[in-house]
Amino acid sequence: MERSEIAIIIPCFNEEETIVSVVRNSLSYGTPIVVNDKSTDKSIELLNQIKGEIIIKSNNTNMGYEKTLQAGFEIAQKNGFKYAITLDADNQFNHTDIGNLINKSSNFDIVIAQRNKLQRIAENFFSIIFNSFFKIRDPLSGLKFYKMNLFLENNKVFDSKNLIGTELLCFSIKKRKKISTIEVETTERKDKPRYGSSFKANIKIFIGLFKALKKIYS
Secondary structure (H helix, E strand, O other): OOHHHEEEEEEEOOOOOOHHHHHHHHOOOOEEEEEEOOOOOOHHHHHOOOOOOOEEEEOOOOOOHHHHHHHHHHHHHHOOOOEEEEOOOOOOOOOHHHHHHHHHHHHOOEEEEEEOOOOOHHHHHHHHHHHHHHOOOOOOOOOEEEEHHHHHHOOOOOOOOOOOOOHHHHHHHHOOOOEEEEEEOOOOOOOOOOOOOHHHHHHHHHHHHHHHHHHHHO
């Protein structure tokens, strides 16, 4: 697998404190595709100062996490990448785990970096359900490896139904694709998570779990 074949899709919303280090650390593994979700801080200004092969797209409106990742996959597909890695912009993941995903990926369609700690009650419940049924302990992880042919097989859909970024994973489970995991340790972000307040985020995640199970079993 060549570096030129790999897109690293990074959704970004007001991540001026971390976006530069996240992008720079990912450059050696593939081509970063940063989708700026209408940030109101200096994220886009800082991104434009980074030297290297980077694709930057800015949403015209704030589209949210799932649609921002969808836009990243569409860019990766149009640019002919064979593989895609999703990576959150909050710098919670160690960049060396990108390499660990790639090393594990040769015989699998998806590889998931399973975090050592989950942030929210709903995430833990999501984890329990998916681990019980599918042996996937962290379906909501922001660091995953995908073969791009999955995106094409799913009619170029990564997540169109607000499944918290799991729609393509659910499709792959349903189609019995080869899925593996690695264990990773994360660091806590210093400011508030970008996925909304704790109550609202938990509600979104519970709804996402219901939709995910419906996607798999319908």
